[in-house]
Structures are given as C-alpha cells and as structure tokens.
Amino acid sequence: MFSYSGAKLCAFTDTAMALGLHRINTRLSAAYVSLGLAAIVAGCATPAPRDATADWSPNRIYQEAKDEQSAGNFEKASALFDKLEGRAAGTPLAQQAQLDKAFAQYKASEPAQATATLTRFLRLHPASTATDYALYLMGLVSFNDDLGLFGSLGAQDLSERDQKAAKDSFESFRELTTRFPDSRYSKDAALRMTYIVNSLAQSEVHVARHYYTRGVYVAAINRAQKAISQFKDAPALEEALYILMRSYDALGMVELRNDTQRVMDTNYPNSQFPNDSLNTTKSWWTLW
Known part of the structure; x- marks a missing residue:
C-alpha cells in the first residue's frame, strides 16, 4: 500500500538531502555570525593592563616599594611588597618584604591586614631573627587602635568601650619583653605596657563612674573593686577607691x-x- 516508484523515491531522497544541506548551511552561517560577533566584542573589550613590574628584578621591586613608602604612598608600597613576596618566595628578601608590607599596612590604617600579615610571618618563620620586631610591630598596631578607644571620650557610652585592642597589644608587648628582654624594642614595649595597664584601669573606673552617676551603686561598686583587684598601683585606683567609698555611703553601708x-x-x-x-551636693565627676 505504501510503495513508491524508484523515480519518486530518488526524487524524495534528493529533496530531503537538499533540505538537510540547507539546514546545515543555515546552522553554519549562524555559527560564523556568532563567532564574528564574539571577535568584534573581544576586539572592543579593554585589554588587560600590562604588569609594569613584569621585567623588574626583585631588588628593583624592593627599592621601588621603599621609595613609595618613603613618599607616604603606603598602599602602593604594600602592593609592591606583596608582589615581591611572591616573586622572591623562599628567600630572606621575601621575609623582609612581609615585614615591610605589614608596616605599610599599619601606616595605611589597615590594622586588620597588618595583624594578619604579622601573624602569618610569625607562623611561617618562628626562628627568624626579626621575631622581636614582628612582635613589637604587632603590639604597635593594636596599641594605636587602642588609642582610638581611650584617646577620645566622646558621645560613646563609657560602659560600652571595647578593651580587646588594648589587651591584644599588651600580650604582644609582654611576649616581646619576656622572650627578648635585651631587644632594642623591649624598653619602649615596657613603657607602653605600663600605659596600657593604666588605660585599662581607667576604663574600668570610667564605667564605675558611669554607673555611679546613674545611681546604680552596686554595679559601680563591682567595677571599682575590679579595677582595684586587677590593676595594682595604677593611678586610676585613687578614683576607684573614691567611687567605692561614695557608693557605700549612698547605700548606707557606713562601716564599709x-x-x-x-x-x-x-x-x-x-x-x-x-x-x-x-556631705555636699556638688557633682565631683564634673571636674573631668
């Protein structure tokens, strides 16, 4: 029932082949158009910038980085030191680049990055002769962050001040002075440790005063006692005792x-x- 003559079958086959070739040619044409468009787009795209340091020697990169650092361009210096660290991997110059990068990050007000760089240096090079400097710089990074906390007594609630930066700084300086007592950085680190202790004690006293002025005498007593017990001989302890005395008086604890x-x-x-x-109504805390 469904038979074709030979001629009709050949004609049908020729037609089918022609249609198939047409479809193939159409697809190829579309593919060529797509490739052409891709080439045009690629031609219009901005070429990747050439690395200006590609042909530089490690020593030249180091010198250029130091020049940028001397000029106060700490972000540029940091980027160059980072590049040098990769180019000179496994050499003393790479270690020096790491330390210099941390210093540049510190000067660029990037404490988190500087701390991360120094932490990595101390982990990778525990026996380095520059370990004392790395510890000193790590302490400095947190110390200056701490100055931002204690250096201004603006509108921030004193009871909400964070002491983590000061404590981190103290720990770095303490490790330095303990492990390297004869280091050129130890004397300055010891002075900064004294300042930090006084600052931490003063911070506790600030909080105690904050509670006292708001009539929360039990909390004021707790904070004043904490300052007295944790920070021996700190200048702020005089005020801590005074707040303690005033708080006991306010609560009617005459003997204490x-x-x-x-x-x-x-x-x-x-x-x-x-x-x-x-026995007066004058606000003694207004003296500050």
Missing part, C-alpha cells in the same frame, strides 16, 4: 564606707578628691 576611707587616707593622704564631699 569608713573602711574604704581609711584605706584611701593611708594610700592617698594628699588625694585630689575632697574628703568632705560626702
């Missing part, structure tokens, strides 16, 4: 108030805080 006053009179006979202010 008198005991605290005796301690204060013994340790601070020439205290700047007036002994008779317990």
Whole structure:
C-alpha cells in the first residue's frame, strides 16, 4: 500500500538531502555570525593592563616599594611588597618584604591586614631573627587602635568601650619583653605596657563612674573593686577607691564606707578628691 516508484523515491531522497544541506548551511552561517560577533566584542573589550613590574628584578621591586613608602604612598608600597613576596618566595628578601608590607599596612590604617600579615610571618618563620620586631610591630598596631578607644571620650557610652585592642597589644608587648628582654624594642614595649595597664584601669573606673552617676551603686561598686583587684598601683585606683567609698555611703553601708576611707587616707593622704564631699551636693565627676 505504501510503495513508491524508484523515480519518486530518488526524487524524495534528493529533496530531503537538499533540505538537510540547507539546514546545515543555515546552522553554519549562524555559527560564523556568532563567532564574528564574539571577535568584534573581544576586539572592543579593554585589554588587560600590562604588569609594569613584569621585567623588574626583585631588588628593583624592593627599592621601588621603599621609595613609595618613603613618599607616604603606603598602599602602593604594600602592593609592591606583596608582589615581591611572591616573586622572591623562599628567600630572606621575601621575609623582609612581609615585614615591610605589614608596616605599610599599619601606616595605611589597615590594622586588620597588618595583624594578619604579622601573624602569618610569625607562623611561617618562628626562628627568624626579626621575631622581636614582628612582635613589637604587632603590639604597635593594636596599641594605636587602642588609642582610638581611650584617646577620645566622646558621645560613646563609657560602659560600652571595647578593651580587646588594648589587651591584644599588651600580650604582644609582654611576649616581646619576656622572650627578648635585651631587644632594642623591649624598653619602649615596657613603657607602653605600663600605659596600657593604666588605660585599662581607667576604663574600668570610667564605667564605675558611669554607673555611679546613674545611681546604680552596686554595679559601680563591682567595677571599682575590679579595677582595684586587677590593676595594682595604677593611678586610676585613687578614683576607684573614691567611687567605692561614695557608693557605700549612698547605700548606707557606713562601716564599709569608713573602711574604704581609711584605706584611701593611708594610700592617698594628699588625694585630689575632697574628703568632705560626702556631705555636699556638688557633682565631683564634673571636674573631668
């Protein structure tokens, strides 16, 4: 029933082949058009910038980075030191580049990046002769961040101040002075440790005063006692004792108030805080 003559079959086959070739040619044409468009787009795209340091020797990169650093271009210097670290991997110059990069990041106000770079250096080179410098620089990075916390007493609630930067700085300086007591950086680190202890004590006293001025006397007592117990001989302890005495008085704890006053009179006979202010209404905290 479904038979074709030979001629008709050949004609059908020729037609089918012609249609198939047409489709193939159409697809090829579309492919060529797509390739052509891709070539045009590629031609219009901005070429990748050439690395200007591609032909530089490691020593030249280092010198250029130091020049940028001397000119105060710390971000450019950091980028060059980073490039040098990769080019000179496994050499003393790469270690030096790491340290210089950390310093450039520190000067560029990038404490997180500087800390990460120094942490990596100390992990990779634990026996380096520059370990004392790395610890000192790590302490400096956190120390300056700490100055931002303690250096301004603006609108921020004193009870919300973070002491992490100060404590991190102290730990770096303590490791330096313990492991390398004769290092050229140890004397300065010890002075900064003293400052940090005083700052931390003062921070606790600030919080105690904050609670006292708001009538939260139990919290004020707790903070003042914390400052006294944790930070021996810090200058801020005079005020801590005074807040403690005033808070006991406000709560009617006469015996504890008198005991605290005796301690204060013994340790601070020439205290700047007036002994008779317990019976006055003048706000002693407004002196600051």
